[in-house]
Amino acid sequence: MSDPILRLSGVHTDIAQYHILQGVDLDVPRGGVTMLLGRNGVGKTTTLRTIIGHWQARSGTIHFDGADITAMPTASRARAGIGFVPEDMGIFTDLTVEENMVLAAISGPLDRKRLDWIFTAFPPLRTFWKSEAGNLSGGQKQMLSIARAMAEERKLYLIDEPTKGLAPAIISTMARALRDLKAQGASILLVEQNFAVAKALGDTAAVMEDGRITWTGAMAELAADTALQDRLIGLSMEAS
Amino acid sequence: MSAAPDHRPTFAAVSLSDRIGKAMPYLLIPLLVVVGFFAIGSSSSWLTLTVSGLAMGMMIFIMASGLTLVFGLMDVINFGHGAFISVGAFVGITVLLALSGWTGVPSLALNVAAVILAALAAMLATGVLGWAFERVIVRPVYGAHLKQILVTVGGLIVIEQLIHVFWGPDEIFLTRPETLKGAFTFWGAAIEKFRLLAVVFGLALFAAMLLVLKRTRIGLIVRAGVQNGEMVQALGYRLKLVFIGVFIAGSALAGLGGVMWGLYQEVITAGMGAEMMILVFIVVIIGGLGSVEGAFIGALMVGLLQNYIAFLEPKLALISNIGLMTAILMWRPQGMLPVVKAK
Numbered sequence A: 001m002s003d004p005i006l007r008l009s010g011v012h013t014d015i016a017q018y019h020i021l022q023g024v025d026l027d028v029p030r031g032g033v034t035m036l037l038g039r040n041g042v043g044k045t046t047t048l049r050t051i052i053g054h055w056q057a058r059s060g061t062i063h064f065d066g067a068d069i070t071a072m073p074t075a076s077r078a079r080a081g082i083g084f085v086p087e088d089m090g091i092f093t094d095l096t097v098e099e100n101m102v103l104a105a106i107s108g109p110l111d112r113k114r115l116d117w118i119f120t121a122f123p124p125l126r127t128f129w130k131s132e133a134g135n136l137s138g139g140q141k142q143m144l145s146i147a148r149a150m151a152e153e154r155k156l157y158l159i160d161e162p163t164k165g166l167a168p169a170i171i172s173t174m175a176r177a178l179r180d181l182k183a184q185g186a187s188i189l190l191v192e193q194n195f196a197v198a199k200a201l202g203d204t205a206a207v208m209e210d211g212r213i214t215w216t217g218a219m220a221e222l223a224a225d226t227a228l229q230d231r232l233i234g235l236s237m238e239a240s
Numbered sequence B: 001m002s003a004a005p006d007h008r009p010t011f012a013a014v015s016l017s018d019r020i021g022k023a024m025p026y027l028l029i030p031l032l033v034v035v036g037f038f039a040i041g042s043s044s045s046w047l048t049l050t051v052s053g054l055a056m057g058m059m060i061f062i063m064a065s066g067l068t069l070v071f072g073l074m075d076v077i078n079f080g081h082g083a084f085i086s087v088g089a090f091v092g093i094t095v096l097l098a099l100s101g102w103t104g105v106p107s108l109a110l111n112v113a114a115v116i117l118a119a120l121a122a123m124l125a126t127g128v129l130g131w132a133f134e135r136v137i138v139r140p141v142y143g144a145h146l147k148q149i150l151v152t153v154g155g156l157i158v159i160e161q162l163i164h165v166f167w168g169p170d171e172i173f174l175t176r177p178e179t180l181k182g183a184f185t186f187w188g189a190a191i192e193k194f195r196l197l198a199v200v201f202g203l204a205l206f207a208a209m210l211l212v213l214k215r216t217r218i219g220l221i222v223r224a225g226v227q228n229g230e231m232v233q234a235l236g237y238r239l240k241l242v243f244i245g246v247f248i249a250g251s252a253l254a255g256l257g258g259v260m261w262g263l264y265q266e267v268i269t270a271g272m273g274a275e276m277m278i279l280v281f282i283v284v285i286i287g288g289l290g291s292v293e294g295a296f297i298g299a300l301m302v303g304l305l306q307n308y309i310a311f312l313e314p315k316l317a318l319i320s321n322i323g324l325m326t327a328i329l330m331w332r333p334q335g336m337l338p339v340v341k342a343k
Helices: A044-052 A074-080 A097-104 A112-121 A123-127 A138-150 A168-183 A195-201 A219-224 A226-233 B016-040 B043-074 B081-098 B108-141 B145-167 B193-215 B217-234 B239-265 B272-287 B292-312 B314-331
Strands: A006-015 A018-028 A032-038 A059-064 A082-085 A156-160 A187-191 A204-209 A212-218 B183-186 B189-192
Touching: A006 A044, A018 A044, A018 A212, A032 A044, A032 A168, A032 A195, A032 A219, A032 A226, A044 A059, A044 A074, A044 A082, A044 A156, A044 A187, A074 A082, A074 B217, A082 A138, A097 A138, A097 B217, A112 A123, A112 A138, A112 A168, A123 A138, A138 A156, A138 A168, A168 A187, A168 A195, A187 A195, A195 A219, A204 A219, A204 A226, A212 A219, A212 A226, A219 A226, B016 B043, B016 B292, B043 B081, B043 B189, B043 B193, B043 B217, B043 B239, B043 B272, B043 B292, B081 B108, B081 B145, B081 B239, B081 B272, B108 B145, B108 B239, B145 B272, B189 B193, B193 B217, B193 B239, B193 B292, B217 B239, B239 B272, B272 B292, B272 B314, B292 B314
Parallel strands: A032 A187, A032 A204, A082 A156, A156 A187
Antiparallel strands: A006 A018, A006 A059, A204 A212, B183 B189
16 A cells, blocks of 8 residues: 555644644545544544644644655645645635636646636636625635635645535535546545535545544445444434 | 536625625715815815825825735734834935935926935835834734734834934924925915825825736735635745735835825924824724725825815814714724625
């Protein structure tokens, strides 16, 4: 098995006086989708934010693509090849869709071919290209948020609950786009509460409880075992 | 790659009142000018006061624009901004006095060259001072508003005292360059040449700032950073470097504003920056923290209102701007054009 693209070893993160991550050990393999699952408040979002550098790990190490990035500033992590889609989408609402995308292409002008691919995945972005992003609907903003991460090829995508609060039609759009991204060989670490989406996209899964990874394995294994789902994440009731 | 998904894109509904509300701040200036016209009655007095108000507003805008961006980008409340205004004025006026051979002759070219050199010297000095101020005073107190207020006020006092050390304790009187002295008559109104120059220069600077903010990548990063600095960093931009650049540029603009204000008042004091900060803060607050366009509209409103009220009811002139701020904040508590910041 090849080296993982991302390895967290014994990562502890505090937010103010709260000890949120309590020794996270996680390997994200190269290529494919790794689902990060768990009940609300177990530290999934904090894990992603610690990886991108919004929260600084108090102890432990984070290795990305073979390099220790634990002490790196956020911008350097992004430039090293990590794309981040936050839970709140992080859209610049006063900027146009075009400006949001231009900003996301850090190494130069937007690549036309890649942009066409993004437009195919998310047609509303073409329609509202010159419009203020703040005027987009919730689903369209989520499309823009993911499209922004896709504006340039990244080695790893961290995506936090991309289907949260979206209508079923938009969820299938998202799932299709992420499947496309996966088909291109991208590595994705995806936090997702919608188990149907998780089941459809995930190759491997890691389950968090109380700030630690308590189970890792194949997504198919978790999807097939409702008792395991219920025990680990209480998902079987939500599963579809 | 997948086929296009099947759903019809639509905009989230924006009501008519929302659209009008968004444009309303831009309409306030012409509205104020029209109200001023009817309140003043005499067209020549109105024109004189309007040009004077616009000139004052432009100079306040130049001083305020950097401060609003600094606050918007890094959430830093810099009370020391006034020091850059004073230092800019002293450096610029010192250069002008040294170039008295150029300013004392009725040559537009020599006069303008002297003013440009003075402005450049002031901007250079305050830009360097701003860089040092950020490193030594502001950087250790990121994220701590109370400490920011305390240390930047301390910085302001120290710099004011240093001005006394270098230039002495007395105010310095000056006269404008020959071709910028006096006024000309237009439509029966006396228009001071320097005020007209200040209006034209302020407009050009505002246009240049908008051009940079809207048409360049660095402008895009600044605008995005004001909204959501964390996300800008997650895209790969080192926001602290951008912030230092904006801090330096904002300090330099304050220095430029100081030179212009010195030429406008024809007297400079070490405390002039601190005095101006009251107006500058009013402008930044009513414009909406972090908004350059808001600061522009706010500055023009402050300038116009102060001139109109001083003519109509001199006793009310001192409180007119506080009244304006109160009214604007009751209407829009976040200011006229607030930047939607990420939570």
